[in-house]
Every structure is written in structure tokens, then in C-alpha cells.
Amino acid sequence: MGASLDLAVSTVILALLPGTAAGCGDETLQLHLPLVRRTREPFDGRWALPGGWVTPDERLSSAARRTLAETTGLRPSYLEQLYTFGAPHRSPTGRVVSVVYTALVRAPEAAAVEVGENVRWAPADRLPDTVGELAFDHAEIVDYALWRLRTKVGYAAIAQHFLAEVFTLAELRGVHEAVLGKSLDPANFRRSVAASGAVEATDEVRAGAAHRPARLYRAVLPPGGATGGYPPWQSRPELG
Amino acid sequence: MGASLDLAVSTVILALLPGTAAGCGDETLQLHLPLVRRTREPFDGRWALPGGWVTPDERLSSAARRTLAETTGLRPSYLEQLYTFGAPHRSPTGRVVSVVYTALVRAPEAAAVEVGENVRWAPADRLPDTVGELAFDHAEIVDYALWRLRTKVGYAAIAQHFLAEVFTLAELRGVHEAVLGKSLDPANFRRSVAASGAVEATDEVRAGAAHRPARLYRAVLPPGGATGGYPPWQSRPELG
DNA sequence: GGAATAGTGTCTTTCAGACATTATACG
DNA sequence: CGTATAATGTCTGAAAGACACTATTCC
Numbered sequence: 001m002g003a004s005l006d007l008a009v010s011t012v013i014l015a016l017l018p019g020t021a022a023g024c025g026d027e028t029l030q031l032h033l034p035l036v037r038r039t040r041e042p043f044d045g046r047w048a049l050p051g052g053w054v055t056p057d058e059r060l061s062s063a064a065r066r067t068l069a070e071t072t073g074l075r076p077s078y079l080e081q082l083y084t085f086g087a088p089h090r091s092p093t094g095r096v097v098s099v100v101y102t103a104l105v106r107a108p109e110a111a112a113v114e115v116g117e118n119v120r121w122a123p124a125d126r127l128p129d130t131v132g133e134l135a136f137d138h139a140e141i142v143d144y145a146l147w148r149l150r151t152k153v154g155y156a157a158i159a160q161h162f163l164a165e166v167f168t169l170a171e172l173r174g175v176h177e178a179v180l181g182k183s184l185d186p187a188n189f190r191r192s193v194a195a196s197g198a199v200e201a202t203d204e205v206r207a208g209a210a211h212r213p214a215r216l217y218r219a220v221l222p223p224g225g226a227t228g229g230y231p232p233w234q235s236r237p238e239l240g
Numbered sequence: 241m242g243a244s245l246d247l248a249v250s251t252v253i254l255a256l257l258p259g260t261a262a263g264c265g266d267e268t269l270q271l272h273l274p275l276v277r278r279t280r281e282p283f284d285g286r287w288a289l290p291g292g293w294v295t296p297d298e299r300l301s302s303a304a305r306r307t308l309a310e311t312t313g314l315r316p317s318y319l320e321q322l323y324t325f326g327a328p329h330r331s332p333t334g335r336v337v338s339v340v341y342t343a344l345v346r347a348p349e350a351a352a353v354e355v356g357e358n359v360r361w362a363p364a365d366r367l368p369d370t371v372g373e374l375a376f377d378h379a380e381i382v383d384y385a386l387w388r389l390r391t392k393v394g395y396a397a398i399a400q401h402f403l404a405e406v407f408t409l410a411e412l413r414g415v416h417e418a419v420l421g422k423s424l425d426p427a428n429f430r431r432s433v434a435a436s437g438a439v440e441a442t443d444e445v446r447a448g449a450a451h452r453p454a455r456l457y458r459a460v461l462p463p464g465g466a467t468g469g470y471p472p473w474q475s476r477p478e479l480g
Numbered sequence: 481g482g483a484a485t486a487g488t489g490t491c492t493t494t495c496a497g498a499c500a501t502t503a504t505a506c507g
Numbered sequence: 508c509g510t511a512t513a514a515t516g517t518c519t520g521a522a523a524g525a526c527a528c529t530a531t532t533c534c
Contacts, residue, residue, distance in 0.1 A: 005296060007245060007337060056245060056335050060326040084324040084339050086300040095296050097247060097339075099324050170485080188524060190487070195522080211485035212531035410512080428497060430514070435495090451512035452504035 005095040009063045010051030010138070012082065012145035013074060013103045015110035016162045016178050017121065029178035031124040031149075033142065034072045034113060035131060042092045043135035047122070049142070051098065064101040072113050076103035078161035082145055090137050102145045104161040125181075153179050157198035160219040168206050168214035169193060245335040249303045250291030250378070252322065252385035253314060253343045255350035256402045256418050257361065269418035271364040271389075273382065274312045274353060275371060282332045283375035287362070289382070291338065304341040312353050316343035318401035322385055330377050342385045344401040365421075393419050397438035400459040408446050408454035409433060 012033060019030035035047040052067035054060065061079060068074055079101055086097035115121065122130045124146055127139060134142070153159055159175040160167065173189045193199055199217040207213035252273060259270035275287040292307035294300065301319055308314055319341055326337035355361065362371050364386055367379060374382070393399055399415040400407065413429045433439055440460045445453035 005247060005294065007247060054245065054326070054337075057328050059328060060324065060337070081324065083321065084300065086294070086339070088297050088299055097294075097300070099326070099337075168486090185524065185526085186486080187488075187526085192523075205486095207532075209485075210483070210533045212487080212533095214486060408513090425497065425499085426513080427499085427515075432496075447505070449512075450506040450510070452506095452514080454513060 005097055007054045008051055008096055008098045009054055009060060009067055009101065010049040010098050010141070011064050011068045011079075011101045011103050012049060012142055013068060013072065013076065013105060014124065014145070014149065015105045015121075016107060016175060017110060019123070029174055031146070031178065032110070032121045033124050034074070034110075034119060034121050035134070036071050037118040037120075038135055039118065046133065046135040047120070047131040048135035049100075049138045054099075060099050061101065064099075064103070068103060072119060074103070074105050074109060074113060076105050076161075077109075078104040078158060082141075082148065085137060085141060087137070100141055100145075102149065104158065106162060106164065108164075150179055157196065157219065160199075166202055166204070166216040166218050168216060169199075170214055172199070172217070245337055247294045248291055248336055248338045249294055249300060249307055249341065250289040250338050250381070251304050251308045251316075251319075251341045251343050252289060252382055253308060253312065253316065253345060254364065254385070254389065255345045255347060255361075256415060257347060257350060259363070269414055271386070271418065272350070272361045273364050274314070274350075274359060274361050275374070276311050277358040277360075278375055279358065286373065286375040287360075287371040288375035289340075289378045294339075300339050301341065304339075304343070308343060312359060314343070314345050314349060314353060316345050316401075317349075318344040318398060322381075322388065325377060325381060327377070340381055340385075342389065344398065346402060346404065348404075390419060397436065397459060400439075406442055406444065406456040406458050408456060409439075410454055412439070412457070 015032050015034075016029045017032045019028035034050060036050050038044055038046050038048050050068045050071040052063070052070065054063045058066065060081070064079060065075070068076070080103075082100045082102045084097065084099045086095075088095060090096055090098070110121070113119065113121070120131070124142060127134060127142065133139065149158075153176060159172060159179065162175050163171055169190055170186070172193065173184055173186060176189070177183050198220060200220045202216045202218055204216045205213035206216055255272050255274075256269045257272045259268035274290060276290050278284055278286050278288050290308045290311040292303070292310065294303045298306065300321070304319060305315070308316070320343075322340045322342045324337065324339045326335075328335060330336055330338070350361070353359065353361070360371070364382065367374060367382065373379065389398075393416060399412055399419065402415050403411055409430050410426070412433065413424055413426060416429070417423050438460060439457040442456045442458055444456045446456055447453040
């Protein structure tokens, strides 16, 4: 029946880490992703997205979770199917179709990744400068994942997956600013987030800084009780 | 390397046809899709989405075009990857991963489809009433395709793919109304379409009706010259 | 009190929606 | 001339952006 081809999953894992880039001496947050170095042909020595083969009995999202855990040890706070890439000559070794996922991880988990000779974090916007050309068509895949995150953050509540369970609005705004690459007006950001109903105030504050303490908020999952009008699943466990 | 599984493509083909549904005696346009009847197990006798297996040397989108042409004879004016479904037990006969595409076809082409014992058009919103339960998870897939079309028609210029090369704004509005299932204010629709830059006026009009002739418009492809800020490809030939 | 950020108020612009009005065809 | 739709004008309310202002904490 089916053709003789190999089905893989790859994941664009994104985390917000302090900008290690040149000229960013400050606390600037920057999108980073973990890459793994290939240790065999094709593209031996080049950096690539974490991934692996799909086994017969697991769902695609489970394969994504498993392979990214195996290669990086990470467990994402958010996982979403991005796109399926299957051009005939993506891989020089034969036909490979890759179902690509996007994952978001929080900074503490990201920091726990054991970086080594064959695993490293790289700033998502400056991949060629830092790690050279990626293997396969992975550079294109990363570009698409970034485009989608940047557009989606405008209408869906996903930025919180970069943060802890409770967070201040300034922290949430920092995430948006880092993702979009521009600064946002604190007052207007506060209003639009409040109006969206995506967060609810807790009765706690974050004190300790040299200014008025900030209230802590928590993400509120689906607006209504149904899917909120967005993807039919994505709020259900997963689908496949 | 890869697991032993079968890779298929299926396509949700959508056309706007006069509503044949009960209670719709008028010119009401309604979203329809062609279904094919299965002639073997599993789901023998049930209706299913057109599709087939991916061959080793064709891109996924080509496989979608080929299989939908083979089963229905259609050649779509628009084709876009929707989602990849791969739950372990979607098919009782073994692991099947389906890359699903959405296609839009114009009414004249749709009318040319040879309907028969094993091919028919069905109204997209009333599938259970007209054709019973679809095979596999195809009902869920159709729901998702409809959801995506309805959300996308709000921000992307895709409704024109249901129309001929030139069209009046009333025709374009009729498409939007049929897709969204609600009527739109002609004046406001005209303004928003003009502001989007998605259409340009020709110097021709459509006369012959008992009222002032309507100007004909043509779709203008990518707003600027680049991708217009939307998916990195989707304006390029195809990718993946 | 000074510095710094949290949080509010307000003005303007933009845009969607409701709806009135004018324009131009056919019969 | 009547009718029907094309196309334009205008008003209103909601939301986004710019920015002034008040509130509260640490030092």
C-alpha cells in the first residue's frame, strides 16, 4: 500500500533566555532553540533540529515529546504541530517526510539542559552567524516556526508557556516584547491582556524590588468552557 | 530507520454550489465537498475523502493533486496543507499517517465532476444527514477544514478562488456570506475589501441586470512584492 | 524624600458596523 | 417612471496607540 519512505518528527523548541548575543550585555531576553550536532552522514557535523523516527504505536505528538526528551532532556510546556515537510530530496539519503512540531519551554527547564559537544542553544534569529548552515531544510523550518509564533502571539494566549505558573504583567509583556522584537506600551498592554480574559489576578504580589510590588497573575485556560472558538482541538488532550 | 507505516494524502475539496438542502429553494450558495465511496474494507460502503498513497518521488502537494484528480477529475484553484493526522488507530488495518490538504475549486469545474454510484457531492455542514458517518476520522478532518476556512477568510484573500478571474464585489461578498453563514453589509464589505488591497478594479462592468451594472474586479496576488507578511511560502510555488 | 516601576485616566486615531443617500442600469 | 442593485456618505461605538498622571514600594 504505502510507499517506501521514512516518517520522522522534528521539533523547533523555543525558550526565552538572556541574550548572549554581541551587543546585548543587558537582561535582554532572546528566543533560543536547542540544536543537536549530527554525528553521521548526511550533514555530518552540522547542527540540526532535535528529532527522530516515529514508532508504529505512538501518536505523532508523543513521538515529538519522546525524541526531544531523548536528545535534550526537555519536557515542553506547550506542543503544537507546525507543518509537514516532505519534498522528495530534502534528505540526500532517501525520501524522508518530517512532521514538525513547535515546543515552548520555560527558562528554568531550558537551563537544565546539559549542553555539550553535540547539544547547544543558539539564538533563533542569528543561526547562520552562530552555528553555520543547518542540516537539511531546517533553517527554513525554523523561519516558519518563528513566523507562526510571532503571528500567533498576537491573537492566542501562548506567551505564558514561557513563564512560571504565576507571573507579573511586566514579565508577560517582556515575553511579548522579546518575541515580537519591539517594545510595548505597559498601559496598553495591561488593558489588552485584561480585556482578552487570558489571565486572572491572584491575591499575591511580587515584592522585593525598589518600587511598588506587582500583582501576580495566572493564565486562565479556555475562555469559556468550550474551545473558545479556536482550533477544534488544541484544547482537548491532543489529536491525531 | 523509519517505522513500518503507510503515508497517505487526503484532501478536503470545497466548492460553493447552489444549496440543494431542504428549505433552500433559492439561489443560496452552500459549501459542498466531493466524497468517494469505499469499495473495500475497512469501512466498505462508507463515504470518505478523496485521497491515496504518496509515491516515493512526488512532493506531498503533488500527491494531493494527483489523487484528487484520479478520484474526482478536479484540478483545484487553491491547495494548502491543512494538518497531519496520525493517531495510532485511525485505521483498523494498521498504522496510517495522513497528510491532509484543503482545496478550493470553482463552481464550473465542480459541475464537471462525473457524479456516480461512488462519487458524490455533499453539503459540508450536513454530512451525517446526507451521507451518514464518514469513514475513518474524516468527519473530524472536515470540521477542522471548515473551521480553518472560516477563520482564514477573515484575514486572507482566498475567497476569490471560488470565483472566476474577474468578479463583482457582490459575487465576492456572496462567497464570504456562504462561507461564514451570515449576511454582510454591502457597503462595509466593499470598504474593507478595498482597504485590504486584495482586489483591483478592471475597466469592465457586468451589465444585463435590471439595475446599475457592477464593476468587475480582479484578485491582486501578493500585496507588496514579497510575501505580504504572511506565510513565508504559500506565495512561492510550494514547499515542503 | 528620591528613584523606579505598578497601575490609572484620557485623548486621538482607526476601524467595524448600522444605515441613509445618491447613481445608473432595465423594463 | 418604478424597481433593483451599485456605489458613496455619515454616524456611532469599540479597540489600539500615545502619553500624562497617580500609587506604592525600597533605599
